[in-house]
Amino acid sequence: MRARRMAGKRQVEDQAWFERELEGSEFRDARLRKRFGTLLEQLWKGMGQTILLACQDWASTKAAYRFMDNDRVCEQDILSGHFQATAQRFFSTDGPVLVLQDTTTFSYERERPELIGYAGSAITSAQRRGRATPSPQCGILMHSSLAVTAQGLPLGVAAIKFWSRKEFKGTATRRSKVNFTRIPIEQKESFRWIENLRQSTTRLGDPDRCVHIGDRRRTF
Structure with a gap:
């Protein structure tokens, strides 16, 4: 029972971290931001796996590759939320x-x-x-x-x-x-x-x- 509670607590903490990292993401199109959130969650849950295994089906895999091949997406867009979360953690320390x-x-x-x-x-x-x-x-x-x-x-x-x-x-x-x-x-x-x-x-x-x-x- 204790192990189950600890696992549940960890899952809640992981989800909170995930949302903070995504919150400040800035993309040129709201649809790109939504797709990035979906892809990030898939890769988070399938950490260490290939994109195909993390996405679990061919449609999601093609969507992931289309996102990464999109000329309107750059690494700064993808990392914008993380940069903001890093600054927030910086200000929470002394x-x-x-x-x-x-x-x-x-x-x-x-x-x-x-x-x-x-x-x-x-x-x-x-x-x-x-x-x-x-x-x-x-x-x-x-x-x-x-x-x-x-x-x-x-x-x-x-x-x-x-x-x-x-x-x-x-x-x-x-x-x-x-x-x-x-x-x-x-x-x-x-x-x-x-x-x-x-x-x-x-x-x-x-x-x-x-x-x-x-x-x-x-x-x-």
Whole structure:
């Protein structure tokens, strides 16, 4: 009986969290917002499963793919509710908050990697055996800023940027041909650090409480 009560309480808490995350979502069309809510709930209940298994039927799966392929939907629309919920959690806490920046790479295997883009180079088995030939890595890069209390409690993501490279080029080769000190900072990938700092500070709304942390090796 106690286990059942605990499960029921957890379900209520999960639903409340889900509604808070969805409440501030901003889309160009109310129908898109409704579809996003349906899809988010399906993925929430089927966490870790494929889209087909989470959606449970072909009609819902096609609707999910149509939503993700819609030109009127971008990652900022999808994350707008989460950004607002993160700001609300920020204001419900006291003291300094750490805003942790870093970049994550999502790697994929595709016959035509140029359709997705390049994320960088991967260490191959050949390289491990001493043949240093860079292997193009197909994928997407994500630079995110995670807000965390000084006690280590995650509050949510305050800023995020997704991108991929149009072509793969070895770092050493590029550095020998390009003078990076003459490229405006706005045209460099490293500008994402400044962008995220500005966006997260604006969203959280209290810069005096924000302590931004990132890697020390940065070329601006």
